[in-house]
Amino acid sequence: QQPVQSPQAVILREGEDAVINCSSSKALYSVHWYRQKHGEAPVFLMILLKGGEQKGHEKISASFNEKKQQSSLYLTASQLSYSGTYFCGTERGSGAGSYQLTFGKGTKLSVIP
Amino acid sequence: ETGVTQTPRHLVMGMTNKKSLKCEQHLGHNAMYWYKQSAKKPLELMFVYNFKEQTENNSVPSRFSPECPNSSHLFLHLHTLQPEDSALYLCASSQVSGRKQPYNEQFFGPGTRLTVL
Numbered sequence: 047q048q049p050v051q052s053p054q055a056v057i058l059r060e061g062e063d064a065v066i067n068c069s070s071s072k073a074l075y076s077v078h079w080y081r082q083k084h085g086e087a088p089v090f091l092m093i094l095l096k097g098g099e100q101k102g103h104e105k106i107s108a109s110f111n112e113k114k115q116q117s118s119l120y121l122t123a124s125q126l127s128y129s130g131t132y133f134c135g136t137e138r139g140s141g142a143g144s145y146q147l148t149f150g151k152g153t154k155l156s157v158i159p
Numbered sequence: 160e161t162g163v164t165q166t167p168r169h170l171v172m173g174m175t176n177k178k179s180l181k182c183e184q185h186l187g188h189n190a191m192y193w194y195k196q197s198a199k200k201p202l203e204l205m206f207v208y209n210f211k212e213q214t215e216n217n218s219v220p221s222r223f224s225p226e227c228p229n230s231s232h233l234f235l236h237l238h239t240l241q242p243e244d245s246a247l248y249l250c251a252s253s254q255v256s257g258r259k260q261p262y263n264e265q266f267f268g269p270g271t272r273l274t275v276l
Contacts, residue, residue, distance in 0.1 A: 048201050078264075087163075087249065087267035088202070133202065147265070149202040 047072060049136045051150035058124045058157045066119040066153045068134030077110050077117040078135040078147060081128075088133060091119075121155070129157045161185055163268035165250050171274045174240060180271045182233040182250030190255045191233040192265065193225060196247040208233065209255060240275045247272050 049070040056064055076095050080088040094110035094117055110117045121128055131154045135147035163184045172178050193205040205219045208227040224236040251265040
């Protein structure tokens with residue numbers, strides 16, 4: 047079952063912050079975040095493992111709430127280069143590493159000057 | 160060449176044609192994947208190969224036939240496709256181990272835009 051992402055789309059002005067959520071009804075082993083710009087391949091951002099781990103990548107960070115089976119991606123002081131579609135990919139299971147990701151439908155983020 | 164490359168980048172074919180998509184990874188990875196990306200739909204995993212052996216086949220119609228001759232190359236053979244198969248087909252690779260592998264960062268190729276007439 048695919049994870050549910052929200053919002054579906056968001057428009058930001060440069061410098062504003064945004065939060066993208068990814069929720070699953072199934073127990074998760076890990077959550078992966080990718081960004082895809084129009085006409086390009088998805089690019090890996092970060093992986094979060096169960097345990098509530100929070101990771102950061104420059105001004106983009108994420109958290110994973112194991113109890114809620116939800117991950118949130120935080121974009122602070124957004125830049126024009128942040129524009130694109132953000133996908134979360136979830137890996138189910140007991141931690142054996144199935145290598146199989148189920149992706150959400152994506153959140154389209156547009157940053158305007 | 161670096162990263163993951165895919166050829167052709169664009170392909171138009173009739174329903175009776177036979178064609179193949181090619182993917183090559185230059186990252187030394189041992190797992191490769193085929194995904195289908197349709198408009199307004201999430202990325203759909205089609206096939207997974209670990210150590211050249213197919214480990215996942217997510218109920219993909221038999222008109223799609225994968226082939227992994229070695230850990231660097233992956234093919235997707237297409238025959239008698241339907242118009243609804245038109246989509247962007249993405250290849251990805253990652254490095255996995257035989258043990259519990261927590262990190263499975265996948266590197267994607269640019270994709271092949273397939274149109275079935």
